[in-house]
Amino acid sequence: MTAPHGGDTLTALLDVRDLHTHFIARDLDNKVRTARALNGVSFSLAPGRILGLVGETGAGKSLTALSVLGLLKPPARIVGGQAFFEGRDLLALPPDELNALRGSRIGLVVQSPKTSLDPLARIGAQLVRLQRAHRPALSAAEAEARAVEILASVGIPDPQRRLRAWPHELSGGMAQRVLIAMALVNEPALLIADEPTTGLDVTVQAQILDLLRAMALARGIGAVIITHDLGVVAHYCDEAAVMFAGQVVEQGPVGPLFARPAHPYTRGLIAATPERLTLRAQRPTGSPPNLYALPEGCLYRDRCPIAEARCATPPPLVALPEGHVASCHFASTDAAA
Structure with a gap:
């Protein structure tokens, strides 16, 4: 599958094209084994828009972000694809140039805020260090x-006093606000938030997501929110990209995609959400495919309730109305209506 909703690399803020990431290692018998974790991930994000990257556990959402940002560790390895940010291919940049972009032009909010902050440095010291690393x-x-200003902007009371706080003194919600402040302190153009509300209670989750959306919109930032929760995508994102088995199988504006999902997997995900989002559709069943022995053709066909013989061949990328695309033999304007 190539470039669903692919944008012009000169106008898109982030344009990921046919990204392949494999885990390559030797087993106990010294044989090389390859897990094909990302299998042609493609999506684009325009400036000032918020994209929800959604899918079940193991779909490759976080791995996509780590691949794009050059944060992979062995045995993970990018074996193909491009990721254009402001017209430059991040995957082709020298390490020092990529490192200069991370934390300055690209901000990252990770999972588990309490373990993501440096436990041996006060909050103010961490914010100062991050700024001066990119602006000596x-x-x-x-x-x-500037640290006081950004802490106040993310809703932290008495920000001057909080500069002297240690990470262990913060609640989970407060620590997440600090991580958002760190991601935004250098005024990035792109913000990537990976499951930003993991481990937080429902009320704090809503506060954090409201804050992320408000900050992104106020600054004109393009943002990617990685989540397994379609409700988050429906309420906080402009667009959705649905991932399955290391591919984006459907992408489009949230309204059309939720109203007329074109891929059977998307329909199943929506059917499994709370009643306010449910559709009459077959819910996904079964397990993800074996990444060490992926089938030919459509990777979803063994779980698909409407699969036919033609699904043994790679599905086409079908353009639907309103910038909505899906990779499925059954996707069409009529089928999505």
Whole structure:
């Protein structure tokens, strides 16, 4: 599958094209085994838009972000594809240039905020250090003033006092706000939030997601929210990209995609959400395919309730109305209506 909803690399903020990431290692018999974890991931994001990257556990959502940002560790390896950010292919950049973009032009909010902050440094020191790493000419006093400003903007009370706090003194919700402040302090153009509300109670989850959307919109930032929760996508995102087995199988504006899902997997996911989002559709069953022995053709066909013989061949990418696309033999304007 290539470039669902693919944008012009000169106008898209982020344009990921045919990304392949494999886990390559030797087993106990010294034989090389390859798990094909990402299998042609493609999606695009325009400036000022919020994209929800959604799918079940193991779909490759977080791995996609790590691949794009150059944060993979062995045995994971990118074996193909491109990821254009502001027209530059991140996958082809030298490490020092990519490192300069992370934390400055690209902000990242990770899972588990309490374990993501440096436990041996006060909050203010971490914010100052992050700024001066990318802007060495900035004085410590200027960086501290900016730290107070960004902490206030993310809703942390008494930000001057919080500069002196240690990470263990913060609640989970407060720690997540600090991570958002760290992601935004250098005024990035792109924000990636990977399951940003994991481990938080429902009320705090809503506060954090409201904050992320408000901050992204106020600053004109393009944002990717990685989540397994379609409700989050429906309420906080402009577009959705649905992942299955390391591929984006459907992408489009949230309204058309939820109203007329074109891929059987998307229909099943929506059917499994709370009643306010349910459709009359077959819910997904079974397990993800074996990444060490992926089938030919459509990777969803063994779980698909409407699969036919033609599904043994790769599905086409079908363009639907309103910028909505799906990779399925059955996707069509009529089928999605």
